[in-house]
Amino acid sequence: ESDRLKRPESTDDWGQIAGFTLDQGGAYVLDRPSRGVWIYPRSEFNVEPTFFFNEEIPDVQNVVDLTVNREDLYLLQSDGSITLCFYSNFAGVPTRCTQPPYQDRRPGRENIPLVPPGPFTQIQNTLPPDPSLFLLEPQSQAISHFRLRSLAFPRQYMPAQPLSPGSATACFVENLTRRMFLAGAGQVYYAVMP
Numbered sequence: 001e002s003d004r005l006k007r008p009e010s011t012d013d014w015g016q017i018a019g020f021t022l023d024q025g026g027a028y029v030l031d032r033p034s035r036g037v038w039i040y041p042r043s044e045f046n047v048e049p050t051f052f053f054n055e056e057i058p059d060v061q062n063v064v065d066l067t068v069n070r071e072d073l074y075l076l077q078s079d080g081s082i083t084l085c086f087y088s089n090f091a092g093v094p095t096r097c098t099q100p101p102y103q104d105r106r107p108g109r110e111n112i113p114l115v116p117p118g119p120f121t122q123i124q125n126t127l128p129p130d131p132s133l134f135l136l137e138p139q140s141q142a143i144s145h146f147r148l149r150s151l152a153f154p155r156q157y158m159p160a161q162p163l164s165p166g167s168a169t170a171c172f173v174e175n176l177t178r179r180m181f182l183a184g185a186g187q188v189y190y191a192v193m194p
Contacts, residue, residue: 018060023068028052030066030075037066037073055094058083067125067133069148074133080119082151105152114153116144126175134180138167143180163189 015033022028027040029049035057038049052073062078071087085097102114122136125148133146142158157180164185172181178193 018063019066021067023070026068028066028068028073030060030063032061032063035060037075050089052087053085053095053097054088056097058085058097064121065123067123069125069131072149074123074125076120076123076135078119080116082123084149084151100149100151102146103150103152105147105154117142120144122171124171124173126173130175132175134171134173136168136171138169138184141168141182141184143171143173143182157191157193159189163187 015031017029018032019030020027022043025042027043027045029038029040030036031038037052037060039052040047040049058075060075063075063083064078065076067074067076073085073087075083075085077083081099082102083097083099085095088095102116104110104112104114116135116137118137118139120135121138124134126132126134131148133148133151135144135146136142137144140158141163142156144153144156146153159182163182164187166185168182168184170183173179173193174181175193179190180193181188181190183189
């Protein structure tokens with residue numbers, strides 16, 4: 001095992017934790033110096049983590065956020081693009097990564113590549129009944145809604161008037177109660193999704 005893939009033996013061995021997410025009880029930790037995403041099954045931090053990647057390791061140095069949906073890992077890059085990786089723990093079947101483009105699916109713009117107005121800074125996935133990705137575009141205080149895997153863009157949520165001066169700093173979508181939360185300038189706002 002090479003130095004760059006050295007598993008952290010304890011919390012003292014982490015180099016620079018740049019992201020953390022949970023999925024189906026598993027904890028996923030992005031550590032830039034080891035160029036890895038490490039999986040703690042059932043969030044058992046007292047056991048050795050598993051390396052998410054095998055043969056193909058994408059560049060994680062510019063990742064600003066991540067989320068996981070079952071075996072799919074979404075790495076949000078600092079330029080706003082996404083690296084989508086499909087996990088495989090089967091011998092001879094490598095974990096694969098792609099950089100799919102965002103696709104516009106709004107009426108009259110179907111299948112046109114979407115260019116966001118500014119880079120996204122946060123990513124979150126939601127569970128059924130409407131499994132989706134939600135990305136924060138802080139400059140316009142907007143939350144963009146995308147379909148999983150295809151990155152099809154059906155809609156964007158944003159206030160009719162700016163909520164506060166400056167950029168949004170964080171968002172959260174709770175799809176069971178259909179509520180969205182947006183933070184900025186020391187305030188947290190919420191709305192019910194249509």
